[in-house]
Amino acid sequence: MRSVVSYALIAIVGGFVGATVSKGDDLYQRVVSHFSSAPADPDGFWSTPAVDGYGKIHYEPDAAFKPVVGLSNKVVFQITRSEGEMTRPNLGLERVARVVNLYIASGVPADDLHFVVSVTGDATPAMLDNAHFQQFYQADNPNLALIGALNKLGVKVSVCDQSVAFHHFPRAWIDPSVIHALSSPTTVSTLENQGYALLQM
Amino acid sequence: MRPASYIVIAALAGFVGGNVLQLPDLVDKVSDKFADKKSEPADFWSTPAIEGYGKIHFVNVPDYNPATTPGLSNKIVFQINRNEGDVRQPNLGLERVARVTNLYYAAGVPLDQLKFVVSINSDAVPAALNNEQFRKTYGTDNPNL
Numbered sequence: 001m002r003s004v005v006s007y008a009l010i011a012i013v014g015g016f017v018g019a020t021v022s023k024g025d026d027l028y029q030r031v032v033s034h035f036s037s038a039p040a041d042p043d044g045f046w047s048t049p050a051v052d053g054y055g056k057i058h059y060e061p062d063a064a065f066k067p068v069v070g071l072s073n074k075v076v077f078q079i080t081r082s083e084g085e086m087t088r089p090n091l092g093l094e095r096v097a098r099v100v101n102l103y104i105a106s107g108v109p110a111d112d113l114h115f116v117v118s119v120t121g122d123a124t125p126a127m128l129d130n131a132h133f134q135q136f137y138q139a140d141n142p143n144l145a146l147i148g149a150l151n152k153l154g155v156k157v158s159v160c161d162q163s164v165a166f167h168h169f170p171r172a173w174i175d176p177s178v179i180h181a182l183s184s185p186t187t188v189s190t191l192e193n194q195g196y197a198l199l200q201m
Numbered sequence: 202m203r204p205a206s207y208i209v210i211a212a213l214a215g216f217v218g219g220n221v222l223q224l225p226d227l228v229d230k231v232s233d234k235f236a237d238k239k240s241e242p243a244d245f246w247s248t249p250a251i252e253g254y255g256k257i258h259f260v261n262v263p264d265y266n267p268a269t270t271p272g273l274s275n276k277i278v279f280q281i282n283r284n285e286g287d288v289r290q291p292n293l294g295l296e297r298v299a300r301v302t303n304l305y306y307a308a309g310v311p312l313d314q315l316k317f318v319v320s321i322n323s324d325a326v327p328a329a330l331n332n333e334q335f336r337k338t339y340g341t342d343n344p345n346l
Binding site (some may be wrong): 171179187188191 | 260265301304
């Protein structure tokens with residue numbers, strides 16, 4: 001009798017362990033598939049047609065609400081944050097580059113874009129010239145090449161002088177490619193009063 | 202038993218000692234955060250239109266300047282829906298409205314040309330209570346009035 005009970009117990013325990021192990025494999029697979037890369041995009045899926053190397057887009061020619069020639073195409077972008085590493089370009093600036101790429105991919109010529117970027121708050125250090133950025137972050141300012149590329153397309157980049165003052169940066173520490181504005185709110189209101197659309201980055 | 206307690210005491214003492222040594226460093230870090238290390242000259246900040254609120258550092262510039270841009274309506278609606286910091290201090294959103302007003306005025310736009318409307322909602326609503334009700338709720342005068 002005793003041996004029967006033991007066999008039964010062993011069988012139950014064995015079954016339980018077996019079930020857990022097979023379940024474990026299922027779990028393992030789920031975890032693995034979660035972390036492994038998504039299906040690969042074909043070559044040419046992403047592109048940066050106007051701002052080379054920044055703000056990659058996937059362009060769909062038949063998408064709705066595309067930018068069109070004939071609008072004022074006045075846009076003011078406000079960037080207030082600094083996300084991620086300082087050794088990478090500011091994500092807000094990358095998003096501006098993405099919008100520029102999308103407008104130009106949609107067929108609006110760069111000459112027709114009236115784009116102004118207003119940088120303020122935590123994003124202000126990204127506007128430092130290289131020497132002073134080096135001093136604070138021991139690295140070259142990764143935003144300057146992007147600002148240069150935007151400027152070349154006629155996109156103006158401005159900084160909030162109030163934020164510059166709150167950061168205790170002398171005005172001369174801001175890179176010469178950046179326009180000084182009284183403040184970001186007055187930049188946005190002045191431009192909105194002239195018919196610009198506000199995009200909060 | 203004895204040696205074990207010695208070890209425990211020694212370990213504790215070492216831990217305390219280590220922390221005490223770290224302390225000046227910690228205090229420095231904390232005070233650095235709060236001290237205004239770089240002292241600006243007395244007239245660096247000003248509040249030309251709304252005295253005592255929304256301090257600005259005014260340096261005139263030509264670009265995106267409401268005073269040098271002709272034909273502006275100067276119509277602005279400010280939406281304040283948050284309540285940050287100490288309720289005994291003026292709402293930070295209202296301070297920012299004061300800052301913008303100071304900037305427009307400093308730039309040279311006459312105050313009677315500003316068409317500014319502040320819209321307060323959500324978490325910022327208690328700031329609009331009358332003084333009596335504000336006192337009942339927070340035990341202090343309403344600093345926003």
